[in-house]
Amino acid sequence: MSEYQYYEFQAIERPLTKDELEQVRGLSSRATISATHFVNEYHYGDFRGDERKLMEQLYDAHLYFANWGSRRLMLRLPTALLPARSAAPYCAEDALTRWTRKGHLLLDFSYQAEDGGEWDFETSFTLASFTTLRAELAAGDLRPLYLAWLSALTRWELEEDVDEDEYTSTLEPPVPAGLAHLTGPQQTLADFLHVDPHLLTAAARASGTAPSQAIDKDALIAWIRALPPHEKDSLLLDAALGTAPQPGPALLARHRTVSHGTAQPSAAARHRSAAELLDAAHEVRTEHTRQQEQARAQTRRAEQRARESHLDRLAENTQQAWQDIAHLIGKKQPGLYDTAVTLLKDLREVHDRAGTPEEFARRLHDLRERHRGKPSLMRRLTDAGLTAR
Template identity: 60%
Template sequence: MSEYQYYEFLALDRPLDEEQVRQVRALSTRADITATRFVNEYHWGDFKGDPTKLVEELYDAHLYYANWGSRRLLLRLPAGSLTAKEATKYAMDDALSVWTRSGHTLLDFSVSSEDGGEWEFETSYTLSAFVGLRAELAAGDLRPLYVAWLAGLTVWELAEDDEANYAREIEPPVPAGLASLTGPQRALADFLGVDADLLAAAAEGSGPATADVVDRTALAAFIAALPAADKDALLVEAALSTASPGPRLLAHYRAATIVPGPRGGTGRRTAAELLDTAYRRRTDRSRREKVAQAAAEQARARAAAEAREARLDKLAENTEQAWREVDDLIGRKNASAYDAAVVLLGDLRALEARTGGTADFDRRAGELRLAHRGKPSLMQRFDGMGIPSS
């Protein structure tokens, strides 16, 4: 298989200036580069730049995947929108790394080639599928981080790690709404290869999703009650930052008004408990699928048997016409006609077998075999259906 790599960068909060565009252009002559986007596909060779450095200094999002299985999504947010301390609760070596640089929090969602398996190109991605995660995270929706933690747990399970590690690892705070992920969150789960049964098991400990529609009156009352110093800080941020302070304010509002889910800060599950629950769900689902498949096969068999019985009833109305049709089909001397003749002969034999014997059919079929013994292709078909030689 030939090599394939996809690189994409987006500048979302502020476009690159002319000097920065020239700087990026020096890294790739074939890439599609604008003040807000860089994209290139590599079928040979490699990207000359350092994606991590580019996001730390210029871009707000980066997407990478290769056909040997490596996948990476790198997001940069203003530190005031999401602190590294909050995000680090969900960090796991195999799926999510967190650090800060120049007043930003950087989130590195990644799966290595050994963990990710071969890429399926029937489903490809662009950054447009993921950029909504930045606004969700800035507004206090931490589901993307928990999804990344589950991705790390999926890697552990596939690697059959030491079970003692599973018992020691405690899940991070469980955000609400794991059972109803947003489009970008579903894309992230798919991109990182999160096991569907593990996600469903995790959702059992998650409360209902926060309503997307904010009560304007309640929000206004919340803002009015904020201390003057907090309001001043938000205005300063709005004046100095290219990122809107709105998501951060919504995050504060939701944190202050939403009732925590059933597993807010205590009673969190171990990795072992989650993996055991996922295994039970997977086993139950597999059993249900097998039962449904068996029922469907039985239904198809009954329908086929009923259709054949109806066909035989129709055939019984004029069997001599059917024998003449067999002669006509054989006379055409081609493979499709031979196949049709054999099917019709099978029906004639089954029709006679209804009365308890096939002696007359065997006699007439044997005469056919004798009359057409010079047609080897037809003889092979007669052998296949067991028509005896005369």
């Protein structure tokens, strides 16, 4: 059983300096490294670096996953865009941790498969699928954080030694708007963290509609013009010197808040308990199962009606069907043999419905005798149960 590990880092705010590149190159001789990216795959051995320190010092995003079920996504963004206190309510052991370092908030999303789980040799992710989450968080969209909390609850439900009172006393964090309609990166994060989709549906019942993320350029221009001159001068100076985070995300977040709000949660909303959410998820799952069974039953009925209609048409001219079978066999092609066998099986059912199975048996016997020198056809007939009765 071969091990597989994937490591990827990305610098977004600024590229690495020459000295920093040399530092990173010292960690791996096989990685693909540039001033903004680090990518490496391990089929044996381990990464020699410290992911936490690299994120604190150099990079803004990190992705890791292994085929034994370990998954990790780390994001770094300025505390001016997302204060640590905003992320605190969503932190949960083994799902989301957060800390600050030198004016940045670091978020560590993680998932660890239970011991004994099946190894995953097919799943593949790249960091590009997740980096937009950083901009969403910077704009005040806290849905990624709530998804991490749901991931923790999904795993918590599977534990066997949890007191029922804990489920009742544990309350959910503030529910952000838009849970019913996640962005693409948010849905990828939910899949990455194995969030129970039924639990997500239940949680979304208390989530309002997310405001549009479309930018009204004219409104943005008017808003920027109204900013105090000294503030605009300060923003431009910081951008030119690179002494502060890129101002774009913060400005857009402020503009969205003023114009049509963000996906941030409502402080007035009631916080549901973990027990309530899990019970609601069970109801969603039960209803989903019922709908699936109903849909399958409808499909079976439709298929049966189509089958009956086909047999009715075939029964109207069985002689033509026998002629078609003879024509197909006469071509001496394996694919057409299969078509002939299918038609014979249909004819058998037609004769059974009409109460004339003896006639079918007689004609099948004659057909087998006539073509007994065709071993490929004989084998197909036998495999299909088309033998003398």
